[in-house]
Amino acid sequence: xxxxxxxxxxxxxxxxxxxxxxxxxxxxxxxxxxxxxxxxxxxxxxxxxxxxxxxxxxxxxxxxxxxxxxxxxxxxxxxxxxxxxxxxxxxxxxxxxxxxxxxxxxxxxxxxxxx
Amino acid sequence: xxxxxxxxxxxxxxxxxxxxxxxxxxxxxxxxxxxxxxxxxxxxxxxxxxxxxxxxxxxxxxxxxxxxxxxxxxxxxxxxxxxxxxxxxxxxxxxxxxxxxxxxxxxxxxxx
Numbered sequence: 001x002x003x004x005x006x007x008x009x010x011x012x013x014x015x016x017x018x019x020x021x022x023x024x025x026x027x028x029x030x031x032x033x034x035x036x037x038x039x040x041x042x043x044x045x046x047x048x049x050x051x052x053x054x055x056x057x058x059x060x061x062x063x064x065x066x067x068x069x070x071x072x073x074x075x076x077x078x079x080x081x082x083x084x085x086x087x088x089x090x091x092x093x094x095x096x097x098x099x100x101x102x103x104x105x106x107x108x109x110x111x112x113x114x115x
Numbered sequence: 116x117x118x119x120x121x122x123x124x125x126x127x128x129x130x131x132x133x134x135x136x137x138x139x140x141x142x143x144x145x146x147x148x149x150x151x152x153x154x155x156x157x158x159x160x161x162x163x164x165x166x167x168x169x170x171x172x173x174x175x176x177x178x179x180x181x182x183x184x185x186x187x188x189x190x191x192x193x194x195x196x197x198x199x200x201x202x203x204x205x206x207x208x209x210x211x212x213x214x215x216x217x218x219x220x221x222x223x224x225x226x227x
Contacts, residue, residue, distance in 0.1 A: 046217075058123075100146070105158040
């Protein structure tokens with residue numbers, strides 16, 4: 001029972017173009033969503049988050065969009081840079097986890113940005 | 116700034132052996148977590164702790180045990196290692212509220 005799904009295992013884009021990474025969730029109780037980036041042989045690092053009371057959050061080149069009715073969120077990277085090449089994990093948390101901080105992670109999407 | 120430190124980075128175990136994966140954080144975080152990452156499967160929660168002396172099971176706890184005697188340390192114990200425990204293990208911590216984890220660099224474990 002995969003509550004958070006990233007259906008695209010990989011994505012390849014050209015440097016300077018937009019990268020769009022997608023994430024779907026099934027649990028309507030999720031109210032906080034995060035994106036993590038992971039380089040090989042390193043632990044994931046926090047990238048950006050969004051609360052369910054918002055539909056967009058922007059931080060520099062990174063923007064996360066949340067569509068609650070579709071239970072879908074996406075991460076936009078504009079412009080994409082070769083250093084963005086990494087695995088991106090979507091994660092979610094809900095009211096039931098508010099006192100534990102437990103996150104449910106998606107399978108990850110490997111982004112390759114070509115020079 | 117050490118953050119979250121995991122040791123060892125790599126380990127090969129034989130079936131039936133036991134070992135402890137060490138995790139230490141120096142940020143005075145109350146919340147600590149152990150995840151495993153299998154190819155194409157994302158990160159699965161093994162155990163977590165909301166403070167010293169308090170631990171609870173996550174999604175995939177079978178074959179593992181944890182303890183939290185101090186705020187800083189959260190070791191993961193594997194008893195009777197099995198090939199199914201071959202994975203990359205990540206320890207993470209977070210401050211009050213629990214969001215925005217800081218991860219360690221991981222332990223790659225192979226059971227043969």
